[in-house]
Amino acid sequence: MQTHEIRRRFLDHFVKAGHTEVASASLIFDDPNLLFVNAGMVQFKPFFLGQQTPPYDTATSVQKCVRTGDIENVGVTTRHNTFFQMAGNFSFGDYFKRGAIKHAWALLTNSVEDGGYGFDPERLWVTVYLDDDEARDIWKEEAGIPDERIQRRGMADNYWSMGVPGPCGPCSEIYYDRGPEYGVEGGPEADEDRYLEIWNLVFMQNERGDGTGKDSFEILGPLPKQNIDTGMGVERVAFLLQDVDNVYETDLVRPVITKAEELTGRAYGTDHESDVRFRVIADHARTAVMLIADGVNPGNEGRGYVLRRLLRRIVRSAKLLGADKPSMSEFVTVVRDTMSPSYPVLDTDFDRILGVAVGEETAFLRTLASGSKMFESEADEVKAAGKKVFGGSEAFVLHDTYGFPIDLTLEMAAEAGLSVDEDGFRSLMAEQRKRAKEDAQSRKHAHADLSIYKEFVDRGETEFTGFAELTTEATVLALISGGVRVPTATAGQEVEVILDRTPLYAESGGQIADIGVITGPGLRVRVRDVQKIAKKVWVHKVTVEEGQLTEGDAILAQVDAAWRSGATQGHSGTHMVHAALRQVLGPNTTQKGSLNKPGYLRFDFAWQNQLSAHQLADIEAVANEAVAANHTVNTFVTDLNKAKSMGAMALFGENYGDEVRVVEIGGPFSMELCGGTHVQSSAQIGQITILGESSVGSGARRVEAFVGLDSYRYLAKERALLAGVATALKVPSDEVPGRVEQLVERLKVAEKELEATKAAAVLASAGTFVDKAERIGGLLLVAEAAPAGVAGNDLRTLVTDIRGRFGTEPAVVVLLGDADGKVPFVVTANKAAQDLGVKAGDLVAAFGPSIGGRGGGKPEMAQGSGTDAAGIPAALSAVRARVAEMAG
Structure with a gap:
């Protein structure tokens, strides 16, 4: 049975039983405790918490869910998935334990011809809470399950709560016996790989107090109403009904692995390490596509960071499997083809989803190139020091800064003939996770009491009269x-x-x-x-x-009339800029967010690259042409499907009701779903002046603009500034750009001449340092403070020139600068000195602590920087002592 059919049968079963079918909520949900929707009951929480009265007594849904707490385990086992579908039925004070058990048993065991799943009743086991005799008796009476297939379990396994004060209650879980080839006998208590949980029935009857963990909280008493919340894992049922070993073999996941096999030339099922990578690609591709579809963009924090991490793990895994070219578009296409029958938005919004995913892949491939250079530099230093172990701290920096997973570092290290300090790496990772967990715990709080x-x-709803009037009599x-x-x-x-x-x-x-x-x-x-x-x-x-x-x-x-007037200009101006962006850049330029207030607008949109000055000018021109056309602004209410069929734009990730308000400006020019206040005609917006654009994360840009009087004031200020510059340069205003360009070019020439003079002066001092060379053992040593103001490339150039003047005689040069509170240094040892056992990197280790510095490089040359200029004399003494030791 295909997964889409499993979903449909579940919903049909409960709709026939009188339940209201409720669409899946967006994965992005307005809940302070959740990054993503992670359970089927999330959108019903206000009903369970008593904050709202449900519009129906019973409901059913198949909810999209994402759990990312154990990303590292994805693929390592076949039990962990980040994206899954949770089918559920819910009762709000209607039926209770008997009804929930009867509904579940009928769907699982009824024949396929009768609309069920056709599971063998003899292979189904159940668990109940320790003292829940009522549930045990119902299972025996309604399903005929014998005592030996009913197991009692404690609070950690069979008692449910949201993790914070609120509704809770015992639960009953349904398990399927996969057979002796999957583990030992004895029911779920003995082996949860053989006995696979497929459905959890929560009997929400009590209220819990404060506490942590699954079983360390107080039961305060009964709820006013008894509720039912169940969750059936669609993917788990799918792999059972499709007679495969795990979810990665099912009809919606295996095709991604097949595509990965084609792109990498590797076969799934040959070795565990490769299989893990195939499963990471398959799991993360689904999750990433579903997150992007619901409006998430890659970023450096929160939801965006999770998405970025998933996409980068896909790229890394494909690369480690042998993919020699970008492959994200192939994986995204397969997910679209397999998942769109249940989620049509993956088809209708495919271009945007693909653009976000491929954009992140492109950016990360560049990052990988940078990280590889860092790895090679560190690896060279390790080998130059005669060591065989790549440091744990360096591996952590690669992971944390460049996004390298430890397995990629391990593979690169092995190719370089090195091992990796994995214990050190994992210790640093553990510290980071601990800090993140403590931070998350400090921010987590109980549901706000609404x-x-x-x-x-x-x-x-409060009656909103503000579309028609600014003053209202009210109570x-x-x-x-x-x-x-x-x-x-x-x-x-x-x-x-x-x-x-x-x-x-x-x-x-x-x-x-x-x-x-x-x-x-x-x-x-x-x-x-x-x-x-x-x-x-x-x-x-x-x-x-x-x-x-x-x-x-x-x-x-x-309402403050002046405030409202400015706010309507800003909001309508936002619609004009959105329409202009789509006209100039194309239809994939979709909204990611906005802010509008009197005289100002900010608009975030999906786009990968910085906009050119020409593009910004075109966008501003198109928007202002529409303003000047004085289009009538029409608003009307219609149903959601009709609005979308008319071409009305919706904000991704937003949950809309059945009825929506449409704002139309200039017919096809701009049509959006919007509940905001607007001008009556586009000319009332006034001048739109775009201030500029910037990045707000991977795949997202932002434009800002003034409108109306604020736009006029801004342009007046810019005009006055231009007039002042023209007066200072003694040229007409229209000649200012050319005159400024001439001055800039002259300045560049002067700076180059100054740099050349400075470099010549630095090199001229080389002879002075050669004269100061000390003979220690069989080599010459220059260990001095650099001339004032010499740092960076100039310091390196000076050291290289001094070394060259010693010819083939063994020589070491160490110069330490003092620039802006820092102590830059360069160390070099020529070939003859290296033959005597002197290595530049070893000298850094000798004097670095004196100046609070560190650095690295090759035996020939090392450089870095310190923070304590007072330690320069001690550092130079340490150099002399170390050279004397090396020279014997």
């Missing part, structure tokens, strides 16, 4: 201070206000919140910010300036 807003969330529904309802607020107090209706825009969609006032008889309240709770309730953050505000008051809510 229960105080539940009454108003259940009541329905105060609640005042909240410090998370507690209060009846009144007086002058000087800062509180949150919930109104039944409001004209003030709540921050969303990149547009910051309106400011304004709330007034009444003897009352004046300043509105500083407006935020949404559960996307439904407008919460006004206010300061009472005069009078007393009381729950139930009839008030007047008013």
Whole structure:
């Protein structure tokens, strides 16, 4: 049975049983405790936590999930995957244990002809919580499972919670016996490789308190309602029904491995080391494609860092398997072909997904080249010192700075005839993980208590009147201070206000919140910010300036008109810039984020390369031409599918409801899904002036612009600046660029002449140092402080010239500088000195501690820098002592 069919049968089974089918949430979810959605119940958490009333009593879904806590184990075993699909059914105070067990048993054991999966009932085992006699009895009564196939397990295995205070309860897990060839007899307690868990039924009936771990928390008491949350692993069921050994052999994963075999010339299944790399490619390719589809871009922190790491592991694994050219596009294409029947966005948005993945591959291949140079330099130094072990700290730097995995470093070291201090490397890795874990733990917190807003969330959305008016009569529904309802607020107090209706825009969609006032008889309240709770309730953050505000008051809510006017210019200007970008750069230039406020806009978009001045000028021109055309701005509400069929642009990663608001400017010129406030015609935006563009991560760029009066003020300032420069240069304004270019060229020539004069002076001092040479044993030594201001390449040039003046006589030259608080140094030993056993790198080790410095190089020459100029005399003494020792 194909995986897509397994998904469909699950949903059909529960829809026929009266459940509402709910689409998978985006992998990016608004939850402070989650980097990615990692379980099927995540989007239903507000219902389980009592923060919102569910719109249905029962639901079913197949949720996309990503777990990245054990990336290093992916491929090492066949049990770890970063991306998986969790099929689930949920009951919110409807059926409980008996219903959950009956539904699961029927789907698993009903024949394929009857819509089930056709599992042999005799091969199914279950576990229950230690004292859950009720669940045990139901399994016996409803499924006929004998006592010997029902095992009791403790809290760590069969008791579920979210990991923070909130709902919890015992669970019952269903296992499939794969047979004696996969392990020992004795049920799940004996061997969880042979007895594979395929479904977990959570009986959510209690509330837990604080604590850590899976079994070290207090049970506070029963929940007001008993709920059901189940999760069936789609991939696990797939490899059982497809009669293969593991998920990597299934219909949605094996094709990626097959493609990797074609590209590398290696065969899967020949040796464990290669198999691990094949599995890494297959697993990470799926996960990366799904993350990009939901709006994640490679970056250096958070979600972006995880995606970058996955993509780079794919590149490294392919390279280690023997791929001799970029292969990311091939893997992404296979994932599209296999996964798009269940996730059509992979097909419709393929060009963007491919561009992000290939862009990261290209960047990382350049990084690999840089890291390889660093490795070669360190390896040469190790061998020059007569050692055989590549340092653990150096391996860690390669990993941390250049993204080299330890297996790549090990392979390169073996090719160079070296081993690697793996213990040292792993110790540093452990320290890093410990710091990261402690940091994550310090930031992790329980779910914010939003229960105080539940009454108003259940009541329905705050009526937003701000599209039609700036002043609205409203009633105060609640005042909240410090998370507690209060009846009144007086002058000087800062509180949150919930109104039944409001004209003030709540921050969303990149547009910051309106400011304004709330007034009444003897009352004046300043509105500083407006935020949404559960996307439904407008919460006004206010300061009472005069009078007393009381729950139930009839008030007047008013938007600051000047603020709103500027905000609408900024938001509509953002749409114009987006449309202009797509017109100039192409349709793959999709939005990654935005910020708009009065007079200013910032727009992030998918693009790999820096924009040229010509492209920026074209974008600005297209946007301003549309402004000048005075297009009418139309807004209307329609269903999501119809809006998309009309060509309306949506923000990737955003979850939209069934009904959406469309903002259309100039017909096909700009059409986007947007809940923000806008001008009535494009001419009201005013001049758009692009300030510039910059990078905000791999595959993402940012443009910033002023609009309206702010644009005029900026251009007026630039004009005044240009006039001042023209006056200073005594040329007309239109000749300023040419005149400045002439001055720059003259400056470059002067700098080159100065550098040449400086270099000549440095070399002229070489003879002085030759005269100061000391004879120690059978060689000559120059160990001196360098001339003031000589550093970098000049220092290296001087040392090389001094060495050359000694001809074939054994000679060592050591010069230490003092420049801007640093102590640069260069050490060289000619061939004759090396034959006597003198190596430049060994001398650095001798004097480096005196100046707080380190460096490296080859036996012929080494260089580096220190931080303590006061130690130069001691360093020079250490050089003389070490040379004397080397020279015997």
